[in-house]
Amino acid sequence: MDVRFLHTTDLHGALGETDDTAGPGRDRQGLVHLAPFVRHARAKARNCMLFDTGDTLQGTLICDLVARGDLDMPPPHPIIRAMNALGYDAAVPGNHDFDYGAAFFLDSFRHARFPLTCCNLLNKGDAAPRERSALPSHLVLSRRFTDTAGVPHDLRIGVIGCLPPKTLEWDHHLSVSYDIPDMVDSVRQELTTLRAKGCDLTVVLAHSGLDTPGTDGRENVLLALARLDGVDAVFGGHTHQAFPGPAGAALPDLDEKNGLYHGTPIVMSGTSASHLGVVDLSLAAMDKGRWQVTARSARLLPVRDGNRPALPPDPEIASISRATHDRAQGFMKQKVGETRRPLTSFFSLMANDSVLQLVADAQAAYLRDIRRRAGLPDLPILSAAAPFQTGAAGPDHYCHVPTGPLTQHSLADLYCYPNAFCAVLADGAALRTWLEHSASVFNRVTPGCPVVQPLLDDAVPGYSFDVISGVTYRIDLSQPARFDATSRLQNPEARRITDLRWNDAPVTDDMRFLVASNSFRAHGTGFRRDHGYETPPAIVLEAATWNRDILRDYVQRHSPLDIAPRPIWSFAPLGGARALMRTAPAARAYLDDPALPLVEDLGDTEEGYMLLRLTL
Structure with missing residues (x-):
């Protein structure tokens, strides 16, 4: 049989x-x-x-x-x-x-x-x-x-x-x-x-x-x-x-x-x-x-x-x-606002971008509105946002919302997961560890090396890369990643995050912040001691509201949008070392963005991506 x-x-x-x-x-x-x-x-x-x-x-x-x-x-x-x-x-x-x-x-x-x-x-x-x-x-x-x-x-x-x-x-x-x-x-x-x-x-x-x-x-x-x-x-x-x-x-x-x-x-x-x-x-x-x-x-x-x-x-x-x-279709075509600038994730893993800035601003505004009613302490508010579409599913897997009307379709492009809003209380030490986790998405790059090196570690998904708005910092890729692809501590002495500052002052370990985030980050990936946190961020607010709904309300209140990415993070200079990164061919229209590092278009790959060479 x-x-x-x-x-x-x-x-x-x-x-x-x-x-x-x-x-x-x-x-x-x-x-x-x-x-x-x-x-x-x-x-x-x-x-x-x-x-x-x-x-x-x-x-x-x-x-x-x-x-x-x-x-x-x-x-x-x-x-x-x-x-x-x-x-x-x-x-x-x-x-x-x-x-x-x-x-x-x-x-x-x-x-x-x-x-x-x-x-x-x-x-x-x-x-x-x-x-x-x-x-x-x-x-x-x-x-x-x-x-x-x-x-x-x-x-x-x-x-x-x-x-x-x-x-x-x-x-x-x-x-x-x-x-x-x-x-x-x-x-x-x-x-x-x-x-x-x-x-x-x-x-x-x-x-x-x-x-x-x-x-x-x-x-x-x-x-x-x-x-x-x-x-x-x-x-x-x-x-x-x-x-x-x-x-x-x-x-x-x-x-x-x-x-x-x-x-x-x-x-x-x-x-x-x-x-x-x-x-x-x-x-x-x-x-x-x-x-x-x-x-x-x-x-x-x-x-x-x-x-x-x-x-x-x-x-x-x-x-x-x-x-x-x-x-x-009728629901998804509903207009919710308008944008005067394109919103894309083409360069989310190499520079500050407008999509993450918009999401972070919407989350921060929501937390400011609800903080007093929720009984939260009067602390500086930060906001963490990660890119969800970074090419993992193919050269079209990027957010690309052109200038003009914003619809329900647009919101799903900007925020494609049904996450619920969460806020966490984090001290300066936890914030630094959080950013070290995020920096695991990058490979180590040797300063001054004439050989072109791949920028991204393919074992780490792009959505692991939280950008935390409200502070500024640099990422030193000459250092090894402190954490591996599963968030386990592998190089305890590694320090990729440098010059972490709030209000132009260095962030000390005992500073405290309220950080707007989402249920997946707060629970899904988790802030645990076995992930290197001495004092893990503590969840202080869990809302039934989806982050996408928060984004919709923000867009409706602030349209027409004119979102320009603020300088939150950058790569530390590495003596002209060069790194390779792929993105969508549609990104060619935006290579003159002043927020980008020095890049060179190397053409398209067999898989249909555009290949860029960055000089650090």
């Missing part, structure tokens, strides 16, 4: 052919183009099941609008409607599925025609873990499969789901009602139960990535799960990596070509419907009606062929996507 398992993950609301997070015209893959692969792969298999490993409900502006009720759409949620149409067999939630609250998550999946499972999402209480399960801790799915001779057999497929305990940090509101214990221990306990129930095959659906060296065991554990006795396949996600593939290179005992770890198939299917995962198992009948796996293989089917979808859109999913998209 042959059994095929299909897999998707981290769909992040990707339904159609345009990315409504930032506005019309941004091409992306979506479920509309993945669906034909599902139908084709299913049609070629006698026995097939389809699974998903979470982060389904969040990721586009349309997802935000549905969650807030702005579109007045009847249930089910559009992405759930599409998944129902494709006939999923089971799924596990991801951490981002709780971004709009547990109630919205539960209500959305109430309309799913497939079951959820999660063995380590527990209601708080004193009862035994299994009695506190918020979702079924495992599933036993009975399926009538046929063998290669066409004879039917009833098989029992055990399915166990799990998600990272760190979800309680990223979506801190969950900690009031839920516990999330260790993934591996929780799955191990469920395997014992499934063996007792006589399952023929058992798969693990984990919203988790590969546990490569240096990763957090509370977040990425796929290899550890694959080592557990009785697991026939592991399906992961969370990190948006595609595996089988280079993501597993150089890991011992991991076959990155065939996706096998000690003989167990592992699949991670990218993000936003970029790939379909396929695991094929060959079974042989044993005594007493039991089956044994005799051959295993894992592979990925990329949805795109070069720059284009490989298959035409699926008509059924296209209909769902189009109806949702059309309903959202």
